[in-house]
Amino acid sequence: MSNDDNPYIKAYEREKRARLEAERQLEDSSRIIYKKNQALEDSYEKLKSQQALMLKQEKLATLGTLSAGVAHEINNPLAFVASNVSTLQSYLQLYQHVQTLLETHYPRETMVPALRSYLEANDFEYINEDAEELLEDTLEGLKRVANIVQSLKNFAYDQPAKRQSADINEGIESTLKLLKLPLEHIEVEKHLAPLPNIDCNPSELNQVILNLLTNAADALDGRSQPKISIKTYLNGSEILITISDNGCGMPESVVSNIFVPFFTTKDVGKGTGMGMSISYGIVESHGGSIEVISEEDKGSEFTIRLPVT
Ligand SMILES: Nc1ncnc2c1ncn2[C@@H]1O[C@H](COP(=O)(O)OP(=O)(O)OP(=O)(O)O)[C@@H](O)[C@H]1O
Ligand SMILES: [Mg+2]
The missing domain is CATH 3.30.565.10 (Histidine kinase-like ATPase, C-terminal domain)
Incomplete structure (x- = not known):
């Protein structure tokens, strides 16, 4: 009896072929699963970084809204404080002029004693100088606040200026x-x-x-x-x-x-x-x-x- 006719050998060959085919299919499936797994991992990483970016953008958008609100709220009082300080500066000049006129036309010896002692008790020369400086410093400080408010507005805006x-x-x-x-x-x-x-x-x-x-x-x-x-x-x-x-x-x-x-x-x-x-x-x-x-x-x-x- 030749090998071809031997039913045991035939069964063995059949079983071997089936086993090899099953192994090949298993390998193919494993490869597919591996690839899918890798694609999944890539997508997961991408999603994670996109989510982080979204959170960051959302945080900055919230900060933008907050900044616009704060800038708006500060702007109004800032405008009137700055305008009041400028007015005070011009009032101060008027008072200073009155004082100069007074001192020029009424020498100290001729002044009523109450006014004279009041002028002598307070160093008006220093007060005048200091008052000018204080007002200038205040205006400078207000300018800085205005710059910060402008910066906040710049951060917050979403309307582009002239293009x-x-x-x-x-x-x-x-x-x-x-x-x-x-x-x-x-x-x-x-x-x-x-x-x-x-x-x-x-x-x-x-x-x-x-x-x-x-x-x-x-x-x-x-x-x-x-x-x-x-x-x-x-x-x-x-x-x-x-x-x-x-x-x-x-x-x-x-x-x-x-x-x-x-x-x-x-x-x-x-x-x-x-x-x-x-x-x-x-x-x-x-x-x-x-x-x-x-x-x-x-x-x-x-x-x-x-x-x-
Ligand atoms: N090229 C850089 N290298 C290293 N650190 C940086 C660089 N650019 C920015 N930074 C960091 O980011 C911070 C914020 O920068 P940002 O320009 O907003 O503010 P600043 O430079 O501190 O102040 P401002 O720009 O308002 O004068 C900086 O204080 C610094 O720590
Ligand atoms: Mg900087």
Whole structure:
């Protein structure tokens, strides 16, 4: 009896074929499951980062509403306090004039004793000088408050101001000229690819570039071989601007708060913490986005995306 006719061998071959087929199917299924699993993991990661971004944007939107409210509430009292102080300044001048006339036309010896002793008991020369200074300081303080209120409004607005067709690269070049002195000891590398003009508010966008460059210069203070790179390029229907530095970088706790109004790590008087939040507001109002990646002690990179309209 040949092997072909042997029913045991035939059964064995059949069983072997079936086993191999089952193994192949199992392998295929495992591969499919593995791929699906990986796709799921990727989607999960994407979802997680999108959720974090959404939470961040929501937080900033809430802060925007809050800022607009606070700015509005402060604006009214601020306006009348400033106007009252200016009026007080002109009243003071009138009183001072009366005093000069009095002292010129009525020498102290001829004054009624009550007035004379009152004038002698109070140092009116000093009071006059000090009153002028106090009012000037007050007006200066009010100006600062007005600036902060304006910054809050800038952060909060979602209505873009006047638009015009402009070249982003030109804005960068002119901002760099403005910053010649602060960037004096820093190597500035530029790769500005030709870009189409976009509908924008150029002075607002220049302010964003200025804020980013000033921060980069601050981060490079005292670092060796300080360098800032500025790149612009067109990517599909978006203009990308990246500004990176090899400065001190930021820990995650700073990165996650960078766009929050008044968040600063700088000393009092050095930073108000409004630069990045205003920039965020400006870029958003242009329908764009601003992102940052940073590594402590290595540097930071900011990317702005603006739609080509
Ligand atoms: N390029 C950078 N490198 C390192 N840290 C940065 C950089 N840009 C911003 N930061 C950090 O983010 C914080 C917030 O920046 P933002 O520009 O809003 O405020 P500021 O620079 O502190 O003050 P302001 O811009 O109002 O004068 C900074 O205090 C700093 O800690
Ligand atoms: Mg700043």
